[in-house]
Amino acid sequence: MSQITAAITAVGSYLPEHVLTNAMLEEMVDTNDEWITSRTGIKERRILKDPNLGTSYLAIKAAESLLQKKKLDPKEIDAVIVATATPDMMVASTAAYVASAIGATEAFSFDLQAACSGFLYGMSTAAAYIASGMYRKVLLIGADKMSSIIDYQDRATCIIFGDGAGAVLFEPNQDGVGYQDAYLRSDGVGRDFLRIEAGGSLLPTSQKTLDNKQHYVYQDGKTVFKFAVSNMADAAARIMERNALTNDTVHWLVPHQANNRIIEATAQRMGVPENKVMRNIERCGNTTSATLPLLLADYEDQLHTGDRLVFAAFGGGFTWGAIYLTWAYDTKNELK
Numbered sequence: 194m195s196q197i198t199a200a201i202t203a204v205g206s207y208l209p210e211h212v213l214t215n216a217m218l219e220e221m222v223d224t225n226d227e228w229i230t231s232r233t234g235i236k237e238r239r240i241l242k243d244p245n246l247g248t249s250y251l252a253i254k255a256a257e258s259l260l261q262k263k264k265l266d267p268k269e270i271d272a273v274i275v276a277t278a279t280p281d282m283m284v285a286s287t288a289a290y291v292a293s294a295i296g297a298t299e300a301f302s303f304d305l306q307a308a309c310s311g312f313l314y315g316m317s318t319a320a321a322y323i324a325s326g327m328y329r330k331v332l333l334i335g336a337d338k339m340s341s342i343i344d345y346q347d348r349a350t351c352i353i354f355g356d357g358a359g360a361v362l363f364e365p366n367q368d369g370v371g372y373q374d375a376y377l378r379s380d381g382v383g384r385d386f387l388r389i390e391a392g393g394s395l396l397p398t399s400q401k402t403l404d405n406k407q408h409y410v411y412q413d414g415k416t417v418f419k420f421a422v423s424n425m426a427d428a429a430a431r432i433m434e435r436n437a438l439t440n441d442t443v444h445w446l447v448p449h450q451a452n453n454r455i456i457e458a459t460a461q462r463m464g465v466p467e468n469k470v471m472r473n474i475e476r477c478g479n480t481t482s483a484t485l486p487l488l489l490a491d492y493e494d495q496l497h498t499g500d501r502l503v504f505a506a507f508g509g510g511f512t513w514g515a516i517y518l519t520w521a522y523d524t525k526n527e528l529k
């Protein structure tokens with residue numbers, strides 16, 4: 194009997210309409226387009242402006258775009274996983290709300306929080322459910338309304354992040370195509386360097402935490418950068434080595450979009466040329482849990498059955514890792 198692998202069989206995405214450009218940020222904080230572009234590669238990011246809408250709105254939109262493209266009855270979905278660092282609420286699962294809103298009434302659902310590695314960890318979770326034979330359709334969504342936790346007076350963070358969501362469907366495959374291997378790691382040493390200090394059980398919300406702006410993202414950029422460069426590149430190199438992949442046999446690097454320089458360091462370590470590196474950081478900025486599926490949505494038309502993809506991410510915690518997956522379909526054939 195052939196082994197079951199977990200393949201990605203559909204992709205969906207959503208970006209809110211409002212565009213926040215570097216020129217607009219120049220009006221808000223002491224920064225400039227040249228600094229932002231040369232240090233990060235970001236030109237603009239999307240922002241969900243409506244204060245009455247949370248991350249669930251982005252997630253629902255991305256899921257709906259997938260359902261429409263795939264012509265999938267949401268009742269067939271067994272599980273909905275929402276990777277997010279910005280849930281609608283501290284308590285009450287965002288995924289449960291999303292699943293109900295899209296009509297996935299036969300599914301169970303939960304949120305997964307691993308900061309910028311959330312989608313990567315979610316891929317391994319979804320794939321394990323499928324490969325075990327336990328479930329046949331797992332919808333994984335990466336969604337973040339980063340603008341809800343950013344201080345737009347802090348130039349060290351407000352230039353980096355954007356809002357967005359992407360979704361993928363995992364299904365069983367009998368031809369060996371799909372999820373192949375993962376190298377995932379975490380190190381709690383990182384929580385001092387990238388965090389939201391207040392609002393959790395360690396430091397509940399109080400007037401003092403509000404006055405101290407402890408509900409916004411704080412990042413020691415330099416330290417995070419150092420860890421990100423070495424760990425993301427290392428994870429990608431390890432996954433290549435473990436699977437006897439070479440720079441010739443890898444078709445695509447799918448890297449977390451935090452900083453162009455981190456992406457370049459990872460590609461360099463893998464020996465992968467620029468034309469094999471997926472990128473949309475210039476348009477989207479860092480959308481945390483959404484970067485990887487947004488890339489898949491942007492590059493879907495260029496992907497072919499059997500293409501070898503290496504995903505790599507690094508985020509708060511610290512959390513990081515790499516995943517090797519082979520692509521399971523040709524978009525052009527699917528649409529015929």
Ligand code: UT7
Nearest residue numbers: 224225228232309348349352414415417418421451452508
């Ligand atoms: O996705 C989750 C993981 N996160 C990451 O991977 C992010 C990792 N870190 C980074 O991407 C980079 O560290 C940043 C883009 C956040 C910052 O770039 P950097 O090259 O590390 O700059 P820096 O923080 O060392 O700051 C250099 C200088 C400082 O001025 P002085 O002290 O040299 O006078 C900053 O105050 O640039 C200044 N600066 C800015 N200047 C203009 C910091 N932010 C800005 C800004 N505009 N927005």
